[in-house]
Every structure is written in C-alpha cells, then in structure tokens.
Amino acid sequence: MRFLLTTSQGIEDLAKKEVGRLFKHKRISVAVEEKPFGVEGRLIVETEESFYIDEKGKKREFSPATFLNENSRLLHRVIVGIALSKFEGIESQEPERALKEIYNFVYSLPVEKYVKVKESFAVRPFRKGEHKFTSVDIAKTVGSAIYERLSKYGKPRVNLDHPSVIFRAELIDDVFFMGIDTTGDSSLHKRPWRVYDHPAHLKASIANAMIELAELDGGSVIDPMCGSGTILIELALRNYEGRIIGIEKYRKHLMGARMNALAAGVLDRVELIQGDATKLTQYVDSVDFVISNLPYGLKIGRKILIPKLYMDFFSELSKVLERRGVFLTTEKRAIENAFEENGFRILHHRVVGHGGLRVHLYVVE
Ligand SMILES: C[S@@+](CC[C@H](N)C(=O)[O-])C[C@H]1O[C@@H](n2cnc3c(N)ncnc32)[C@H](O)[C@@H]1O
The missing domain is CATH 3.30.2130.30 (VC0802-like)
Structure with a gap:
C-alpha cells in the first residue's frame, strides 16, 4: 500500500x-x-x-x-x-x-x-x-x-x-x-490538549522535531519563553523522565500553559514559573538542555527590541546551560550575534516552514 x-x-x-x-x-x-x-x-x-x-x-x-x-x-x-x-x-x-x-x-x-x-x-x-x-x-x-x-x-x-x-x-x-x-479535517498537529490558543503557538510537529534534534538523555530541560507550553507538554507526553521547566513572562500565557498541561494530563510533570528569561539565573542554577521558540517581534515596533532581548537572554543562558540548546526564530542575525557574543557554537542549522514563514532552527552548545 x-x-x-x-x-x-x-x-x-x-x-x-x-x-x-x-x-x-x-x-x-x-x-x-x-x-x-x-x-x-x-x-x-x-x-x-x-x-x-x-x-x-x-x-x-x-x-x-x-x-x-x-x-x-x-x-x-x-x-x-x-x-x-x-x-x-x-x-x-x-x-x-x-x-x-x-x-x-x-x-x-x-x-x-x-x-x-x-x-x-x-x-x-x-x-x-x-x-x-x-x-x-x-x-x-x-x-x-x-x-x-x-x-x-x-x-x-x-x-x-x-x-x-x-x-x-x-x-x-x-x-x-x-x-x-484518513486523518480527517483536523490536521494531526492540532492537538486535542490545546484548550488555550496562544497567538504565536508552535506547531506540535515542529516542537517534536526540536525535541528530536536536542538528543535528550534524561537531563533537565527548560523552555524559558514557553508561551502556552507546547514544547514542554509534548515532551512530557513522550514520557520524558527528566525535569521539565517552563518560564513565561506573561501571566495570561502561563495560565494558558497550565490549562493546556492539565488538558494533556501532564500538569504534574511540568514546573511552570512566571518570570523573565533575561534573569534566568534567578530561577535555575543549572540546566542540561534548553528548547525554545523565541519571540520574533513580528508586531510593528517590537522588532527593534529583539536583538537586546536575545543578547540579554543568551548572556544569562551561558551561565547555566550544561549541554545543548535548540532554538527557533526568524531573527537570524540577532540570534547569531547573541550566540557569538556569549560563546555558543552552532552544531546544526536548518530552515523550517512555520505558519507561512521560513524560520531558522539551530542546535547549539
Ligand atoms: C513565540 S512565543 C512561544 C510560543 C510557545 N512555544 C507556544 O507554543 O505557545 C514566545 C513567548 O515568549 C514570551 N516572552 C517574551 N519575552 C520574554 C521574557 N523576557 N521572558 C520570558 N518570556 C518571554 C512571550 O510572552 C511569548 O509567550
């Protein structure tokens, strides 16, 4: 067949x-x-x-x-x-x-x-x-x-x-x-657990691609800008046994991530913190892996804030990350500058289609 x-x-x-x-x-x-x-x-x-x-x-x-x-x-x-x-x-x-x-x-x-x-x-x-x-x-x-x-x-x-x-x-x-x-009218990437619809949520299929590329080994995983929690929830649904941590700046999205995790039956598997990723060291001393789709700043006026946000975040991340990071963004120059400035080495780069955009996916250490 x-x-x-x-x-x-x-x-x-x-x-x-x-x-x-x-x-x-x-x-x-x-x-x-x-x-x-x-x-x-x-x-x-x-x-x-x-x-x-x-x-x-x-x-x-x-x-x-x-x-x-x-x-x-x-x-x-x-x-x-x-x-x-x-x-x-x-x-x-x-x-x-x-x-x-x-x-x-x-x-x-x-x-x-x-x-x-x-x-x-x-x-x-x-x-x-x-x-x-x-x-x-x-x-x-x-x-x-x-x-x-x-x-x-x-x-x-x-x-x-x-x-x-x-x-x-x-x-x-x-x-x-x-x-x-045979799938029907609703594509498989639209997961039944998504009860809170974040305006910039990641497709579950791409979240899983990022998880695969991270080559996790049971160590702790953080998504420091987790939005509605897609990466964390998909990871928990794979029965991942390590710690799974999410940070999100806005209460509304964090509550959404909680609702989604509850609907997925994995609320007890994820630690969700309201906080600022540019102050990462306030929440964790060390993490093994980070997987995140970063804000792109697509809204007019927000884009100029992105290079500084990335620079501040990667500077903090360099103090706590032990192993690998997997990131998704449209902002190639801003992220590559932040990698270079903060001592991250690019192990892998590819371009992925997401919501009509070509986005850059990186694995770094
Ligand atoms: C592209 S979205 C992530 C979407 C998420 N992967 C999902 O599927 O729902 C980026 C998120 O980063 C959050 N964010 C922006 N700046 C932040 C900061 N400094 N610290 C923590 N979160 C931040 C935004 O509120 C937004 O929810």
Whole structure:
C-alpha cells in the first residue's frame, strides 16, 4: 500500500526516521521516500500488507493509516495514495485546458474502489505554486470527475460538511497527488490538549522535531519563553523522565500553559514559573538542555527590541546551560550575534516552514 504523508517543510528527514522507527517496532517493512518529485513537506511510504492476532485470537489486517494517525508526533496527515503524477507545463496553461487535463486524469482513476456508492464524499483541495486557477477550481474539477465516474455504479452522494470519505487533491507546482485523507479535517498537529490558543503557538510537529534534534538523555530541560507550553507538554507526553521547566513572562500565557498541561494530563510533570528569561539565573542554577521558540517581534515596533532581548537572554543562558540548546526564530542575525557574543557554537542549522514563514532552527552548545 502506498501513502502520502504530510508534515512541516524542513523536517521531512525527522518524519522519515519516526515512521521507520514506528514500523520497525511493529516488525513491518516499509520504504519511505522524502520529498517525492522534490515536493517539500511530503513523504511517500510503501508498506506490505500485514496481519495481527487480536485479543480474541482472530486474525486481523493491520492498518498502517490508523497506526500512524494514532502514534506519529511529527506528521500532519496520512493519505492513502490513489495517484501521483506530474503535469508538465500546467503552471503556464490556460485554466480551461489545465482543469480539463486534471478532470480526464481523475476520471481515469478507479475511485469506486475507495468509496461505496451509498457513502457520501467530499474533495478537499490543496494548491501551492503559480497557477492560473484556484484551489476551489481544483476541488470542483476533481469532485465532478469523481461524481461522473461513480455515476456508472449508482447515484453518488456529495456531502461537503460531513463526508464519509474525504478525497484530498493536491497540486504543488506541477505535481498532482490524489488520495483518501484518513486523518480527517483536523490536521494531526492540532492537538486535542490545546484548550488555550496562544497567538504565536508552535506547531506540535515542529516542537517534536526540536525535541528530536536536542538528543535528550534524561537531563533537565527548560523552555524559558514557553508561551502556552507546547514544547514542554509534548515532551512530557513522550514520557520524558527528566525535569521539565517552563518560564513565561506573561501571566495570561502561563495560565494558558497550565490549562493546556492539565488538558494533556501532564500538569504534574511540568514546573511552570512566571518570570523573565533575561534573569534566568534567578530561577535555575543549572540546566542540561534548553528548547525554545523565541519571540520574533513580528508586531510593528517590537522588532527593534529583539536583538537586546536575545543578547540579554543568551548572556544569562551561558551561565547555566550544561549541554545543548535548540532554538527557533526568524531573527537570524540577532540570534547569531547573541550566540557569538556569549560563546555558543552552532552544531546544526536548518530552515523550517512555520505558519507561512521560513524560520531558522539551530542546535547549539
Ligand atoms: C513565540 S512565543 C512561544 C510560543 C510557545 N512555544 C507556544 O507554543 O505557545 C514566545 C513567548 O515568549 C514570551 N516572552 C517574551 N519575552 C520574554 C521574557 N523576557 N521572558 C520570558 N518570556 C518571554 C512571550 O510572552 C511569548 O509567550
């Protein structure tokens, strides 16, 4: 079986490792390809059919999609692959011709294998790149091709709000992908524990990527600008056994972090302190690891404060950090200056897509 997996741009390698690890644990062989046709934030996974014996002794088919939806921390969606194709030149084509090509392609696919006539369906589109048509045009075109094809077997049912089967149709530059979205309308990075919505919260998938890159070994971990607590909560949910500490300047966000930790069932695992990260030594004498997505100062007027905030924070951090730090920011120059000035060495740097921005991720010691 073939699946398309989606995640954040720039962490495909970590998602690939996670998928490999999860299937290895189940002793199922799997082949994972990162960035098929060069498309960022996507992976293709091929697995063999496999079975397990349930508690009543019955032989059952193992569902890789359910398994990944339930166990992955880095993925956003798990889509059963129906077709993957390149439409050369589609970016410059006139809308009518391009959409006709998509229609004919989808009409040729055996969609009846995936949706019974009496089941309702909907198409969720995703489009990225330069095209002379919109994602709504894609949804309409793909939807009508599926409808026409299914009409050969009875009267198809469309339900845009609560469909039984969700087809996902993606056009990224000239790569077209179609499949059944087993994740549903809410992406996996939207965690059920998020009852307090911080305006600049980190995607849980990226929080987990940062945790992986920290290569933790059981030592204490701090997020000194923890906002609503995403990194700390995700770490606690991984059953991390070391100390987990969060500092946040604003009471409102700290209370939000508490509410989120409570909803996640890990409130007793995280120590949350209202405080100022530029006075870190007032709260801790030493920490092994720090993982944090720093304020970017995107609001007008706030940006000029960032270099000083970073400089003051890293100066304090240099007095307490024993091992490694993992940071995320848009402010490349400010953070690199603060690293240099305070004796931190960059071990790893990569660019990650977050909320439409390209953000810089660093591992330092
Ligand atoms: C980008 S947000 C972190 C979001 C967090 N990772 C989450 O998922 O909710 C940065 C946070 O740093 C906090 N902050 C800014 N300056 C601070 C300081 N000097 N000390 C502690 N926290 C600070 C902000 O209030 C904000 O909540």
